[in-house]
Amino acid sequence: MKRVLQRPPVGVARTAVLIAAARAQEQGHLRRLFDDPLAAGLVEAAGSASDLNGVRTLAGDHFVLRTRYFDDELLAAAKPQVVIMAAGLDTRAFRLQWPPGTTVFELDLPELVGFKEDALHDLRAQPLCERTVVPCDLRDDWATALIRAGFDPKRPTAWLLEGLFMFLPPDAGEQVMYLVSALSTRGSTLALEHVNREFRELPQMRAVHERFGTMNARWQSDVEDPVEWLGGHGWHATVTHQIDLAARHGRAVPAITDPRKVGDARIWLASAVRTA
Numbered sequence: 589m590k591r592v593l594q595r596p597p598v599g600v601a602r603t604a605v606l607i608a609a610a611r612a613q614e615q616g617h618l619r620r621l622f623d624d625p626l627a628a629g630l631v632e633a634a635g636s637a638s639d640l641n642g643v644r645t646l647a648g649d650h651f652v653l654r655t656r657y658f659d660d661e662l663l664a665a666a667k668p669q670v671v672i673m674a675a676g677l678d679t680r681a682f683r684l685q686w687p688p689g690t691t692v693f694e695l696d697l698p699e700l701v702g703f704k705e706d707a708l709h710d711l712r713a714q715p716l717c718e719r720t721v722v723p724c725d726l727r728d729d730w731a732t733a734l735i736r737a738g739f740d741p742k743r744p745t746a747w748l749l750e751g752l753f754m755f756l757p758p759d760a761g762e763q764v765m766y767l768v769s770a771l772s773t774r775g776s777t778l779a780l781e782h783v784n785r786e787f788r789e790l791p792q793m794r795a796v797h798e799r800f801g802t803m804n805a806r807w808q809s810d811v812e813d814p815v816e817w818l819g820g821h822g823w824h825a826t827v828t829h830q831i832d833l834a835a836r837h838g839r840a841v842p843a844i845t846d847p848r849k850v851g852d853a854r855i856w857l858a859s860a861v862r863t864a
């Protein structure tokens with residue numbers, strides 16, 4: 589019997605296609621920062637993301653630099669459980685060399701997860717770890733769904749929150765951080781991306797906000813000091829600047845993260861260890 593294919597993601601879920609398109613483009617780079625052979629097929633299944641090309645151009649290499657940054661953080665953490673919050677079309681479960689016995693949980697909205705599972709099936713993708721998908725809304729009780737799916741709060745965990753917080757209302761973001769912390773035993777790690785208010789208010793970002801607004805994917809929050817924020821939740825955090833990240837990987841600093849062009853506006857890339 590022919591399977592009924594899920595429809596391509598819309599609304600905020602469609603922003604995942606934008607990131608996958610950046611990763612697919614990186615695949616053609618002579619000195620690529622990572623291998624993501626599934627990204628192009630996922631974008632194709634979603635029906636292309638060319639309407640979001642303007643956002644991708646503005647971001648420069650930011651999406652690929654952040655991908656590599658988080659790849660390195662997750663592999664260095666080497667935890668038995670990895671939770672990728674708002675995973676979108678992330679294919680780390682299929683492309684990173686995980687230590688034996690690693691379980692990767694992927695959380696995202698049910699419609700995105702349904703589409704992704706269909707597309708991965710068609711691409712005959714095989715995970716390189718135990719992989720469990722958890723369809724849920726991160727504004728609701730996702731913690732119960734995660735535990736029901738086999739997550740064990742007593743085991744050390746590496747959490748990834750990439751490209752999520754800006755899309756959540758402030759109270760929902762705070763609740764996510766509260767629950768992540770409550771589910772994390774000492775020594776767990778966390779890596780996240782967020783932005784500060786100056787970044788949200790950059791004139792260069794106006795067109796992005798307009799585009800995302802028409803997609804029902806409005807940015808709703810920011811954080812001034814991620815180290816302090818995470819410290820308040822029991823994490824010891826450090827921030828990596830895109831200047832250092834770009835230098836590490838032999839790339840130009842993306843203009844949108846270059847202090848000479850954007851002043852104090854920041855896209856935060858932070859990594860943390862659970863100390864409480």
Ligand SMILES: C[S@@+](CC[C@H](N)C(=O)[O-])C[C@H]1O[C@@H](n2cnc3c(N)ncnc32)[C@H](O)[C@@H]1O
Pocket residue numbers: 600601602603604607608673674675676677678695696697700724725726727750751752755756
């Ligand atoms: C910019 S994409 C990032 C995807 C992925 N982390 C990456 O970097 O490739 C944002 C993701 O957040 C997800 N998302 C936004 N709001 C959500 C919510 N309330 N619950 C679950 N997922 C959500 C979207 O579906 C989308 O996949």
